[in-house]
Amino acid sequence: MEQGPLLKVENLSKAFGGVQAVLNVSFALKKGDILGIIGPNGSGKTTLANLTTGFVKPDRGTVRFKARDITGAPPHKIANLGLTRTFQVMRPYHSLSAYKNLIVPLNSPRVRQTRGGKLGDTDAVAIDILEEIGFERDARVPYKIAGSLPLGYLKRLELGRCFALNPEVIICDEIFSGLSMSEITSMIPLLERIQMDGVTLVMIEHRLRELFRLADRVIVMNFGQKIAEGIPLEVMEDPEVKKAYLGRERA
Amino acid sequence: MDILVYGTVNSVTFALIALGFTLVYGVSRIPNFAHGSIYVLVGFLTYSFINDLTLNYPLAVFISLIIASIIGLIIYRFILIRLRGLPASEIIASFAVGLIILEGLRLQGIGGFKGFIGPFYMLPNFIEGKVCILGVFVNYQRLIIIGAGLAMIVGMSIFTHYTKLGLSLRAIAQDEHAAMMLGVNSDRTAMISMSIGSALAGLAAVTILPLGNITPEMGYHVLIYALAICIIGGLGSWWGAVFASFLLGFSMKLSTALFGAMWESVVLVGTIIFILLVKPSGLLGKQKEFEERV
Amino acid sequence: MRAKRLQVIVIMGIATFFMSGLNAVEVRAEKKGEPIVVGAPVPRASAYGQNGERGMILAAEEINAAGGVKVNGVMRPLKLEIIDTRDEEPGVPTSAVLRAIEKLILQKDSDVIVGGPCMSECGMAAMDLYARYKIVDIVSIGCYTPSWDQKVAKNPEKYKYSFRASGSVKWYIKEALDLLSNINSKYGFNKLFVSIDDSLMCRKAAGIVEKLAKKSGWDIVGRDKHPIGTTDYSSALTDCKKSGAQVMFMWAYSPETSILLKQWADMEIPALPIGFIGAAEDPGFWKATNGKCAYSVVTLSETGNVPSEATSRSMDFYNSFKKRWDVPPRSTGCVSAYEALYVLKDAVERAGSLEDDALIQALEKTNLPTVRGTVRFDKNHQIVYGYDPKQSVLGCWVQWQNGKRVQIFPSVAATAGIKMPPWLK
């Protein structure tokens, strides 16, 4: 049976001062999808993520999550419904050890509910999650101070922070950026596994080749507007998209 | 009419007081809690130069301003430079410097220094006399304040837009790291901003103080006014500060006229709290400022 | 290495400071009996405090020079322990002031406390401290609140340790009204303009004055409340001129009042300024206003702050104060603090000991002729003010005449009559 979309965004717009960061963007997300959002720098991708997850209030438009209007709701409420995100700029709680970073989401109302109000030993739960996300327990990586971890682990930690929340949707904001090829290669199966666990992913990315291996569908943005949507390779043939990307390269 | 004319004078007074503070904060993100003390110090210095050393008035003013800017320089060079980025330490250290100045002015009997105790320290008016504007008597000193205030605002905006030094100040204010990469020396600029800020405090003092008496307690009031205006106006923004000065100047005059003078302070502090709560970015603050504050 | 040396220097510097700082203000005395320690809490940075402190030091020096206080045949010198309470300064909580007083009581082993604190909030709170430590105190600088003697009246047993040698606002208001009546009967003036600082205390006090003045036949023809810090009074003065007032009654403590009086002279307002004008009390006021304060009438609270022949000692006090400090006494707190030590000496000598109950009884029976009259305390331990120097102590209203403050009221102590400005006829 056909289900309604999990996340439905309609006509979102936001202007900062005189700059129209996002204009009339709509998209829908089905459960189990991996949706890619691409576009040149400054095309409004991160703002779109901010608008969807409640960090910035839209000027116009609506966001519906599981048929519920969450437009303008505070971020923590949206997160508790199961829609969360990673951040482009990695800022872990650097004075804490890695697993302690997960204590924060584990204390959220959502986790408490899904685990029946009983958390037990949160530290143990946190370490389990980290191991799942690729922290070698034997090498004592989960116990290291977050500030001292290499970027690859930080990205995983960020993902783990979202994953600990038992989310239905994770919006990943440039999770590949700054990573080496081999790091990305090891990250892709992880994302796939997360998706298999029933988490729907939205990936905001610059690295097109890697994204296309994962994504079912992509949205292309330029100057705050959606210019194309479809199957990855087909979208790239779209003249608008070519113009947006090639035009930039020529400049 | 009364309210209009005196509200304007009041407002320009506030603007004069606040501009130095805004400059320093805008450029170096240092809340200079010694601002009020420097203001008072310049008042007393000028007084002493005129009365004890019998210098003529403009010379006395000039020397005091130089001293003020040197003090600003010293405060930054020897104290604040080591505390950049630690707001609590910056506040404590600059407040302590301010206290040293204020209490030092009152010390008695050290090296024959009598201490500035009592209410009789006044600076002479530049020009005595008054005119009638819109049916209200205004003395020349007040017009001078308005003139000085306008001159300062215009002067500062020319300075920050068209001189190399001013541009580097603005660069630091907008993005410290980028400016440093472009070869602007952040410490040197901050130091200069402190010394200009202190001189501006002094300039405010010599134009405003002839209207009344100089007492060390004024240091605290000046500090509070400066804080208030900068917060309301949006830090680092000239026009914000000017606008906030007018808002406060008039709301205080109005509250005095409507409810009596004891509500003046209530209105002052109430306005600050209200504006910060309702519009945290300050009246003219932009999104960047908003993100910084909330 | 360098840091080490710096450390040593700093530590040594601090140590020297500590040693030199101790006993900074000890009044030299001949070594005979053990000294009587008089704790003196004083806000040293305020004009009133500084003034009171000078009065006390002068008195202690005089008493010690004359041999000290005779207790049971032993001559014991006075040792004044002055402590800076910093009340009247912004940001200082009353608890810090009280702690300073506790230092005097507990650590300096003061036998009695004389002097401040000035601020009413501190003064009232200090009474409980004196009751707690059972130590006699004579309030003699500031703390004019009428609640003080009410508090003693409410619980005389508990607060028996507290005496007040400085006045109460209540009496000063009565004095002001009597002065007004004097003027009324002498010049036939009956139109009053009231100009005050817009502060709670001034409004309250001026309200009482207005009410009582109306009763004694004055017309209140106009009012002006100016916010503290006002620096232009021309509109208020214009109102005053228009209202036809003959007397401008003022209650203002902000220093900017000097500007008001300057403008008063410039505009030749035909109303005599009389009142509680903090700024005009200062001997430097004439110079500060370029002589434009001439004719204004102000109270200095205590006879003796200006030359007067009210009692045999008034002139002596004025002269020796001027000799000791190079400046004439200022006003409030000066004479009372000076006298308080003599009152203490007298009471201790009569009691023959420093034991509380004996001392309190002796103080209650005080009947000591001194600078501003005869010191007596009423049943609430409040010094008795009045117009007869043989029964009570006298206040002091002066007028600025030819660069000097000249006493014009109470009549017994007056050295001149009121002069009217030429533009007031």
Add this chain to the structure above:
Amino acid sequence: MVDETRRKKRLDRSIKVRTEGLYALSSWTEMLYLILPRALLIVGLLTLPLLLDMYWQRVLCAAGIYALLALGFDLLAEYVGLVCLGGAFFIGSGGYISGLLNAHLGWSALFCIPIATLGGAIFSTLVLIPALRLRGIYFAIISFMFPMFARYIIIALSIFGGTEGISALGTLPNVWTEIYLILVVVIIALFAIRRLVNEDIGLILRGIKDNDQAVKASGINITSYKIKAVFIASLLGSFGGAYLSHLYGWLGISLFAMDFSILPIAASVMGGMGTLAGPVLGAFALTPLSEALRGFGQLRVVIYCFILIGFIVYKPEGLLNYFQRKYHQFELWETV
């Protein structure tokens, strides 16, 4: 001056390394090594009053109040990221509530203090809630304004005793209750808060300071956690205020004095920000220092400020971090 061929090297003491893992404790010396500093603090604070004369006992009472404020300040500043310059507001609300209850209803001081502690904390937290979304210097300045606002309101409306305040309030039963009440509360508060910051709530608060966005994205309502933290800090302050008003039997607008806002911060900076025990130590060092300087009369404040600036500039790590380093590490010179 500085010898270029040598440099200072710091190494952990071996016992520190051995005692780090909690399960590895094997000998009494190791236990002692861990317990000694804590025991020293508790025993030191509790025996101090027995060694001091009455005046210094009173100073200790005041130091205790500043210690509570400093503790609250440190908690808010270093664990939540709220630099609160409004300590006086907590003192004032606690002091006024307790004092008014005592003066008007005649309840005893020992009964009023707990009520006022709770009441004052609830009141000041409610008032501060709208300001909680502000950050950094903006929160600092608005919190600095609140005590002044309260003061002006009391003066303007002439309520609660107006400018003169109310005196002759009930005091505590005896000197020993006075001093041990505050010391015990300080010790309990210190250890309770040290414990708290290592619990989950403490981690979340630290998370808010480090990166509030991520905390929001983790489904945590940061405002409610900030409120909790402010409530805890204001509990400490309100207790201090309530206690103060009964220590001297007085209440007045100077309960909102700037000293109560500024001094605790100085104590925290001096003691070592973020260590919790440091600010307490700082308060117990700074208050007596300020009293010891009274001998200088007016010079006191000037000298005091110089010492303070010296500390901030030349020993910015603070006393506690310095001692900690000396305790845990040794230094040696090595040639380069």
